[in-house]
Amino acid sequence: MSLAIKIFRSEAAGGVVLIVAAGLALILANMGWSAEGYQQFLQFTPLTGVSIDGHSPNTLFWINDALMALFFLLVGLEVKQELVSGALATRQQAVFPLLAAIGGMIAPAAIFLLFNGGLAEIRQGWAIPTATDIAFALGILALLGNRVPPVLKVFLMALAVIDDLGAIIIIALFYSGQVSWFALGGAAIVMAVLALMNRVGLRYRSLYLLAGVALWYAVLSSGVHATIAGVILGLMMPVKGQGKHSAALKLAHSLHPWVRWLILPLFAFANAGVVMNNLSMQDVISSLPLGIIAGLLLGKPLGITLICWISSRLGMTRLPENTGIKDIAAIGILCGIGFTMSIFIASLAFGQDGTRLINEAKLGILCGSVLSAVAGYVLLRWRFTYQR
DSSP states (O other): OOHHHHHHHOHHHHHHHHHHHHHHHHHHHHSHHHHHHHHHHHHOOSOTTOOBTTBOOOHHHIIIIIIHHHHHHHHHHHHHHHHHHSTTSSHHHHHHHHHHHHHHHHHHHHHHHHHHTTOTTTGGGTTGGGOOOHHHHHHHHHHTGGGSOHHHHHHHHHHHHHHHHHHHHHHHHHSOOSOOHHHHHHHHHHHHHHHHHHHTTOOOHHHHHHHHHHHHHHHHHHTSOTTHHHHHHHHHSOOTTOGGGSHHHHHHHHHHHHIIIIIHHHHHHHHOOOOGGGOOHHHHTSHHHHHHHHIIIIIHHHHHHHHHHHHHHTTSOOOOTTOOHHHHHHHHHHTTOOHHHHHHHHHHHHTTTOHHHHHHHHHHHHHHHHHHHHHHHHHHHHHHHHOO
16 A cells, blocks of 8 residues: 555544644634635635525635534544444443543533623533544544554544534534524425435435435425535445445545535634734633633543443443553543534634634634644553553
């Protein structure tokens, strides 16, 4: 296998590209000669004749609401695969990462609210530190090579998949606009068509994608965030009984490089541009970014480790083979890398009118994610190099 192909398939390389895209956005958003151009790029309306909800969709809309629907489609496909024949296929396999993911969402939210619960303007961002970035977390783990046992990678992947599903449910329940029941009814009809297609065994990806476009528009028009359509489509595509030839697996295989090398870097570039000039030192050390940092860096490993320890002590679950609670804690720190999903939730929580709050939130997300990545990598490297 050539070096180029190895890099193309590498989880670590995908994480590096995300870091570069985020770093470039930070530079361009804060350099005098480029800041205006960066904002113009985000507000540019490539299809001036198109109107959605009375507005001409700009670059930021197409990235966050359209391209990210493909990312969520890939998440839905991966969840479906794990449920059918992967790490979540049996009750025993699913319970341990499920409980870990629940603990890893409750504790960060609680810590965030300790900092911000009394502030009505800010507390709606409680879900920001609950998410884990699969691409980044697996990328950091990939840097450690064969040092980390495969069972921990499976645990991290299963936990992150459930975590993403939890984040999607949170978005649908708490961060959607006013619901249009007519449009939601249209979405339900499309979902029924998808279920029927699955039931009769249709395997043509083009038909599923065509129905997916209709579902995306219906969900967008309903007031529920449009990216939810991607997850629904992924969960409704056929996997069982078709092996490697299933429509879902073929589509996932096709989507992976586009998501890793284009969609997620574009999302990072469009959303990580924190305008530092507008932030005072008081903003930097305010309760919003500090609550997010504490939620990601401390809440994630605390919630994951505590619930795993309690459930194993009570006999509800068993730790993965040849691992201890310290290994789970180290993986829990890595789960504090919130980046993609956390930024996404922050933009939904504070909306277009909350520019200052979004900037503060992004600053907290970047700091908390970087600290979690560094701490998780160092701890795992130390543990599996010198402690085993």
